[in-house]
Amino acid sequence: MRSSNSRRDVRSLLLGGDVEPDPRFTLANERTFLAWIRTALAVVAAAVATETLMAEQWPSGVRQPVVVLLLLAGTAVSIGAAVRWLTVERALRRGRPLPLSPLVPMLALVVLAGAGSFLVLML
């Protein structure tokens, strides 16, 4: 009993709010989290593919920055996904407006930089 109580304490501390939101919103938030996780996986896959498939075409001096950028982005997105899920869940349970996601512009910049460097290296 004690452990289930303390677990509930952790939950209420992290999620807050007494209002149970509509289950549809909780499920939508869950799907959005999974979409971010899949995005992180895609970025990591791109990094590993670049590292191995371009091993001979691109010298490591130019390949490594691209791979490091992609892996940093993959790490940041997978952390950000959980933070985002938590902030949205808290907003739902407190009846507050949903916050903006800093992940969106971050990812856009990374994808732009990655695509740009691919383009430059290909030409």
Added chain:
Amino acid sequence: MTPTDRTPPRDPGLQPERTSLAWSRTVLGYLVVATICLKAAPQLGPVGIVSAAAYLTVAVAIACSTTTRYHRDVRSMHIQQSRPPLRAVVALSAATTALSAHLLWLLID
């Protein structure tokens, strides 16, 4: 014939089903990354195989819980009360972060 308050919600959006599919797509994502890591094992060394095994483990763990999760979500639609999957979210995010950071550390090293 207006629905009364006691009528169970119809859920025209098929939310539990879509959520279940999102989990399944995520499993496929982990399988793709596991395959790429395995393919890259000659260049990455043993870490490629270890990473592939880790991604595969995550995929299997999610796949095993999908049916239970789906039934729980359907039930939560009926009783109009959800339980946010806090543990699943934290675990999945931590695993993905750790694997990504590990590859990064390996490459910088």
